[in-house]
Amino acid sequence: MPRIFSGIQPSGELHIGNYLGAIKNWVALQSQYESIFCVVDYHAITLTYAPAALRRRTREMAVSLLATGIDPAHCTLFVQSRVPEHTELQWIFNTITPLGELERQVAFKEKSARQEQVMAGILNYPVLQAADILLYLADLVPVGEDQVQHLELSRVVARNWNARFAPEGQPYFPEPQAKLTPTRRIVGLDGNAKMSKSLGNTIGLLEPPDDIWAKLRPAVTDPARVKKTDPGNPDQCPVIFELHKAFSPPATVAEVDAKCRGAGWGCVDCKKVLFEHMNAELTPIRTRAQALAEQPRLVDDALDAGAEKARVIARQTMTHVKEQMGLA
Numbered sequence: 619m620p621r622i623f624s625g626i627q628p629s630g631e632l633h634i635g636n637y638l639g640a641i642k643n644w645v646a647l648q649s650q651y652e653s654i655f656c657v658v659d660y661h662a663i664t665l666t667y668a669p670a671a672l673r674r675r676t677r678e679m680a681v682s683l684l685a686t687g688i689d690p691a692h693c694t695l696f697v698q699s700r701v702p703e704h705t706e707l708q709w710i711f712n713t714i715t716p717l718g719e720l721e722r723q724v725a726f727k728e729k730s731a732r733q734e735q736v737m738a739g740i741l742n743y744p745v746l747q748a749a750d751i752l753l754y755l756a757d758l759v760p761v762g763e764d765q766v767q768h769l770e771l772s773r774v775v776a777r778n779w780n781a782r783f784a785p786e787g788q789p790y791f792p793e794p795q796a797k798l799t800p801t802r803r804i805v806g807l808d809g810n811a812k813m814s815k816s817l818g819n820t821i822g823l824l825e826p827p828d829d830i831w832a833k834l835r836p837a838v839t840d841p842a843r844v845k846k847t848d849p850g851n852p853d854q855c856p857v858i859f860e861l862h863k864a865f866s867p868p869a870t871v872a873e874v875d876a877k878c879r880g881a882g883w884g885c886v887d888c889k890k891v892l893f894e895h896m897n898a899e900l901t902p903i904r905t906r907a908q909a910l911a912e913q914p915r916l917v918d919d920a921l922d923a924g925a926e927k928a929r930v931i932a933r934q935t936m937t938h939v940k941e942q943m944g945l946a
């Protein structure tokens with residue numbers, strides 16, 4: 619069975635961009651592939667943070683993932699820092715990753731532009747990501763579109779290591795490929811290209827319905843539709859129409875298209891229908907998250923067991939890597 623690996627930073631609450639772009643896919647894939655999912659806390663410390671908040675968010679992220687349907691009976695779920703082999707392999711990979719490849723990463727350029735002083739961890743972030751994936755010899759990585767360049771780098775790392783340390787014609791590390799969802803990039807409520815916590819344009823996965831409606835109601839729509847009687851174009855409404863495609867059944871999506879073009883519905887009518895369908899999907903997730911938050915032992919046990927399972931594979935990989943490199 620091919621193996622998949624993916625990670626998410628515990629840098630804030632899970633939002634519907636993460637959910638539609640990645641996590642929903644994880645839930646679907648966990649029964650088809652050998653699946654390993656990781657809350658990547660070492661990645662989250664590359665930007666300034668408060669230790670107590672990190673501890674809380676790591677836990678909350680695990681709770682949210684379990685609430686969406688990530689099932690430890692069908693996959694391995696763990697916290698990155700509990701498996702020290704990730705950072706051990708990262709050091710090794712640092713020695714075979716060209717600096718130029720790291721400097722041209724768009725995520726690095728964007729993050730470092732916002733910093734007064736740029737720390738080496740921001741630059742080396744994708745090397746740790748390559749270590750995460752390759753430690754488990756994963757073939758596929760379910761992520762949103764913004765991670766495609768990081769995965770290219772993982773392939774460079776795999777190729778470089780294989781070229782130097784694996785016998786000719788017998789590559790050890792597979793070159794991992796991205797596995798994107800149909801909703802590979804969710805636009806922010808403000809119309810910004812990416813829904814992102816740092817832009818403040820998100821809907822939290824566990825937000826109460828009233829708060830979700832308060833955010834949906836003023837969200838941007840087709841700017842050409844000033845009055846309710848103006849015909850609209852759903853393709854000019856990337857926020858609401860895309861969310862309909864993600865949350866509403868196909869018949870509703872077709873109705874939205876027709877009612878928008880024919881000015882049958884106003885934008886608020888259209889948003890109300892979306893809100894109903896969102897609630898139908900999100901209410902059970904919220905309910906499960908509440909139940910899990912009241913059972914901290916259950917979450918701890920799941921994460922402990924996940925880290926144990928992950929370490930078995932991680933140790934095997936490190937033993938082989940060190941042997942090939944003259945380190946053992």
Ligand code: AMP
Nearest residue numbers: 627635636639640761762802803804813
């Ligand atoms: P992050 O919160 O940056 O750790 O992202 C976690 C996962 O969600 C990654 O697979 C991202 O590619 C994905 N993701 C984040 N924001 C979006 C978005 N606006 N649309 C689609 N996927 C996203």
Ligand code: TRP
Nearest residue numbers: 623624625626627658661747750
């Ligand atoms: N960089 C990813 C993000 O911001 C998180 C991540 C870390 C990851 N390690 C990974 C994703 C390994 C996939 C595989 O979303």
